[in-house]
Amino acid sequence: QSALTQPASVSGSPGQSITISCTGTSSDVGGYNYVSWYQQHPGKAPKLMIYEVSDRPSGVSNRFSGSKSGNTASLTISGLQAEDEADYYCSSYTSSSTNVFGTGTKVTVL
Amino acid sequence: EVQLLESGGGLVQPGGSLRLSCAASGFTFSSYAMSWVRQAPGKGLEWVSGISGSGGSTFYADSVKGRFTISRDNSKNTLYLQMNSLRVEDTAVYYCAKTYSLYSSSWYGGDYWGQGTLVTVSS
Numbered sequence: 001q002s003a004l005t006q007p008a009s010v011s012g013s014p015g016q017s018i019t020i021s022c023t024g025t026s027s028d029v030g031g032y033n034y035v036s037w038y039q040q041h042p043g044k045a046p047k048l049m050i051y052e053v054s055d056r057p058s059g060v061s062n063r064f065s066g067s068k069s070g071n072t073a074s075l076t077i078s079g080l081q082a083e084d085e086a087d088y089y090c091s092s093y094t095s096s097s098t099n100v101f102g103t104g105t106k107v108t109v110l
Numbered sequence: 111e112v113q114l115l116e117s118g119g120g121l122v123q124p125g126g127s128l129r130l131s132c133a134a135s136g137f138t139f140s141s142y143a144m145s146w147v148r149q150a151p152g153k154g155l156e157w158v159s160g161i162s163g164s165g166g167s168t169f170y171a172d173s174v175k176g177r178f179t180i181s182r183d184n185s186k187n188t189l190y191l192q193m194n195s196l197r198v199e200d201t202a203v204y205y206c207a208k209t210y211s212l213y214s215s216s217w218y219g220g221d222y223w224g225q226g227t228l229v230t231v232s233s
Contacts, residue, residue, distance in 0.1 A: 001171065034218040038220075045225055046223055047223075051218070051221070052219075057221055093219075099218075099219075101147075101155040101157060102154070
């Protein structure tokens with residue numbers, strides 16, 4: 001199972017909006033609504049930000065939103081803040097009953 | 111409060127074995143599928159293995175199939191990962207993670223993660 005494809009890096013100024021893409025296939029992202037997004041700060045465990053494409057866990061800011069079109073899922077961070085600087089990973093359930101993560105995106109707040 | 115605490119990591123030679131444990135508390139352990147996810151130094155996340163709440167269904171990444179075995183003891187609220195025939199490329203921090211989906215047989219994503227345990231495979 002190949003990793004889902006994400007851009008290596010995305011940057012934006014405070015207050016701006018950025019979008020991170022996550023491209024898979026019809027056997028994972030395109031075939032299921034089990035796409036999740038995680039935020040990971042250096043040396044820390046991942047934190048769930050979005051699950052089932054667009055749902056936010058309790059406690060996660062509504063500045064984070066998710067969507068999906070075909071084989072590509074997206075995470076949008078609006079009103080970018082300094083604390084949003086981190087690595088972001090998408091993941092998807094697959095037709096093999098396994099899971100696959102994305103390659104990861106480093107978000108930089110300029 | 112949900113807590114997941116991994117243990118069992120360490121230094122092992124190529125070809126050796128190691129068993130990781132993940133002690134869970136703060137939720138009904140048997141009602142949730144669990145997974146192991148690893149992260150090699152400076153690299154991204156890689157899903158390794160998952161198990162249903164009952165333990166009756168197990169799933170593995172191709173990279174570890176036949177070498178790793180996931181299991182759970184619901185009476186002890188503990189998840190395990192038996193790792194055999196270890197390779198240098200298995201070197202990583204190993205996280206256990208609870209799925210967000212109650213009663214699902216598969217792990218669809220993790221809402222709670224442990225702090226991780228480092229496994230180093232080197233001669």
